[in-house]
Amino acid sequence: MxxxxxxxxxxxxxxxxxxxxxxxxxxxxxxxxxxxxxxxxxxxxxxxxxxxxxxxxxxxxxxxxxxxxxxxxxxxxxxxxxxxxxxxxxxxxxxxxxxxEQLNYTFTSEEDIEKVIANAIDKLPERCREIFLKSRIEGMKYREIADELDISMNTVENQMSIALRKLRIELKDYLPLLLFLISVK
Missing domain, CATH: 1.10.1740.10 (RNA polymerase sigma factor, region 2, helix turn helix motif)
Structure with missing residues (x-):
């Protein structure tokens, strides 16, 4: 050594x-x-x-x-x-x-795409779906949703997180197309 x-x-x-x-x-x-x-x-x-x-x-x-x-x-x-x-x-x-690679190009119209999205939203648990629709479709703020439903802001945030996670999983095969459509509108 x-x-x-x-x-x-x-x-x-x-x-x-x-x-x-x-x-x-x-x-x-x-x-x-x-x-x-x-x-x-x-x-x-x-x-x-x-x-x-x-x-x-x-x-x-x-x-x-x-x-x-x-x-x-x-x-x-x-x-x-x-x-x-x-x-x-x-x-x-x-x-x-x-x-x-798995993206399904068989959509013939925006209605087909909307149908896929609606089906995914319908699969959400009831409270989750209600909060998601108020936020994303009706354009309500989390505070407004919490006040209207008499729940905490934390509950709204948690339910939205659950909804987005479930939708991401449900729509994973359509994600690239959906991202394209969102950016075009």
């Missing part, structure tokens, strides 16, 4: 030794969390690039190896968070692609 590198003096003077001494350990550490070799290499390269770029201003108060492990851990966390967001975005795009 190699002797720990003293960081007395500048990192700049010792950077090559630091890189050679710690790169493989940092790579093994990153690979435990990042999984793919290439991604782990990118994480570790980013850490050493940061170390080089900040070499003149770094004031490391802990051991160099602890500092490097901390940097690799944080970069790995950033990478994994980014992968989660990217995967969610990919799933949303897949959903939209499937919706477009």
């Amino acid at each position: 190699s002797k720990p590198i003293s960081i007395e003096g500048s990192i700049q003077n010792n950077f090559d030794r630091i890189y050679v001494t710690y790169y493989s350990r940092m790579l093994r550490f990153a690979r435990e969390y990042v999984l793919f070799e290439e991604d782990a290499e990118n994480v570790v390269q980013d850490v050493f690039l940061l170390l080089w770029e900040k070499r003149e201003v770094l004031d490391i108060q802990i051991s160099l190896v602890s500092y490097l492990f901390s940097l690799v851990k944080n970069r790995s966390l950033d990478y994994l968070r980014h992968k989660v967001v990217a995967e969610e975005y990919k799933q949303e795009l897949t959903f939209k692609l499937l919706a477009l």
Whole structure:
């Protein structure tokens, strides 16, 4: 096992030794969390690039190896968070692609589309449907609905949330067409 590198003096003077001494350990550490070799290499390269770029201003108060492990851990966390967001975005795009592919173009008129929407609205629970119609069809504000039905604003908001969620599910195959029609009107 190699002797720990003293960081007395500048990192700049010792950077090559630091890189050679710690790169493989940092790579093994990153690979435990990042999984793919290439991604782990990118994480570790980013850490050493940061170390080089900040070499003149770094004031490391802990051991160099602890500092490097901390940097690799944080970069790995950033990478994994980014992968989660990217995967969610990919799933949303897949959903939209499937919706477009499954879109039924057999509508011959706006009445057909209105019939599909009316059927979906009719499937809502009674209170939910009543609040949805007052809001979206009659154009009433949530406060007005709450006052008229003698219920709380919170109840109106919750019922609208339920209605929109159920309609989104019920009309998922028609969503792209409905969005187009809404934007045209």
